[in-house]
Amino acid sequence: MKYKKLTLENFRTYFGKHEVTFPDKNGLVIFHAKNGTGKSGLLHAMNFGLYGKVLNPSDYQGGYFPYYELLNRLAFKNKTYNFGVTLEFSDGKNNFEIDRRIQLKKGVKVKEPKEDNYFEEFLHVTKNSEVLSKDESQREIENIMSEAVSRFFLVNREDIHRLNNALVDERENEVIRKEIERSIGVEVLERGKEILSEIANDFSKESVKDTSNSKKANDAKEDLLGALERLDKAKKYIKENKEKLESVDSELVILEEKERSLKSIAEEAEQKKNLTEEIFDLETQKRQKIKQTREYLIENWFLPVSDIALEAYDKAKREQEDATEIERNIKNLEIEIRRLKKEVKDEVCISCNQPINKTQVKKIKQLLEEKIKSKEEFEGQYEEPTSIFPSTQIIKPFLEPSIDNFIQLEKDLAGIELDIHKTQNKVDKINKKFDDSLESEVKSLREKIKAKNELVGIIKKDIEEQEILQAAATNQIKKAEKEVEKYTSDTKTSTKKSQFSKGIREIFDIAFELYRDSAREEVSNLAMGVFDNLINDKAHQIKLEDDYSVTLIDQNGENAGTPSEGQSGVIAISIIAALSRNSVTNAPIVLDSPMAALDDDHQQNLWSFVNQLADQVILFVFPGEYKDEHRKNFKKYLVKEFTMHKEEGVYQANILEGHHPKYFDKKGAK
């Protein structure tokens, strides 16, 4: 198959009619465009032209874009409610033209028709200019490139991501296994095997009815019919359970996709939990530090200083009492001295107011002198009491070493508080990003995933058991068929049909095993070769398992863990390359932004290799994937280039022939 021309009208970012003519020559066609210009739009147009629908990459449930989202916004604003794609291609023998248009149904008078049921599809397919019926059209398209294998030929960025997930995820791998086996033709023989087994069983039943009725023949017939019945039952049960498994698996894929989309929240919730625990630890450290500081202060400052203060207080108190006593004595003596002096002067007794004689005066004078002497003695004894506060000189020896330690404790405490502050800031930042409801959504998703996984386990076990029964029944059928054959020499047509169809069934059984193993080996070898070609780190290789899951291995053949994003991109491209070369479909490969996750070296490698993916390779690249120095790697395979551009915020993209880098610098873009 080779694309010849693509015409779009009011499709996605393309307002009005736009045409892209692909060259006849095999080779590389590149579309250069900034993100948001309409690269994916062209890929979607090819999908739409072929299948009439476009998967919405942001819909986890695998939904398709509604028509109004495929319709150009400007056309929608202008109330032009129709769009279409015309795809011209050749399958090597015949020329095809698919013209698919969507128009507003007659009589629909809705202000903004957004529902698909307001629109109708018109499909017009020609083969060598002859118009095909609708059924013939779909059949021809399916035969040229079945929608089921299209993900290996019309590959957008999300497909690369999904393909890679599927290759490493066991459950999705079952889906991809079927698609791969369909693409490389294993399914042709697998279906042949099933169909011929069914036909052989039908013919066996017919034959049994026609065979002779001898006792042994009847027993063998009964055995055969019983085994056929058991086989039918097992088949029915397996079919039902596989359908159930498929439905649970697709629910699981949706849940896991959702979980992946909330992965950053889950990670941040985990980080928040860790940070909160860290804050709790820091708060504990802070409390311990405060306790330590308090104990240190009590032991090294408060207790010694309070001892000193107490001692100073006791001493001051004692001195105060002594001084008060002396003051009181002095005061009493002063009163007495004043009284004695007055009696000497007046020669009258102050107590009885009677005159006193000379002898008594002399005695009083003597007493007065004694009192004065005694007062002078007390005055001599008097000392000013000391302060109740201890002097700084006494306290200083206790304070000086303690202050240093105290400063250290204070520093430690401040350090802890700073850590708490920083950690709390991180928690606050996380809190701003999401609320608790998202956290609980993640939790609930995980619980649902766990439950679904358990259900998958149960169903798989049931299927395994029934498959054992099915295998046993198949063996019994073969044995019983031989028995029936042995006891009958029937030459009736029914016997011939039975004998012959059993033989064909056997042949397809064996051919299926032979082809499956050899085709898988071919895909595996080619994928390994491509990977080796594309990857710079030669210490790693890939291994394709029997179920087509991919393992990254090291030089010793040991599992090298989960591939990096870049390695994943290379793995996906390697598988696509291997499948396209071994496919029952011969179609061009269209890749949207295949180098987005690759570093410069790997981009160079892919640019050198990309032409080998298929006879016609169409790449959509944004400026980050293409550099002028890459040109030398693909120059000789390049058959045509296009540049897509549009003004920002305007739904009017244009496609120009040639490479026009001016549209990618800021000035040009304006």
Next chain:
Amino acid sequence: MLSQDHRKEKILEKIYEAISKNSAVTTPMKKVFSKSKIDEIIEEIYQILWDEKFNDNQKEITKKIKKYIELEITANSK
């Protein structure tokens, strides 16, 4: 040769390999048809399977092949 034709040939090669390696299977078949007719019928069945490889209606293909075998046996068997 286109890759799809190449693939078709490869599968057919494996069918012939299965026939040649398992004479025990083909011996009873030879009671019904000659060797060349067996090859012809198997190729025709494979052609139907190949042409219908993207047809999801397995019942329809089963019916087609079954009818073809019946007609060949009725018309051309020994």
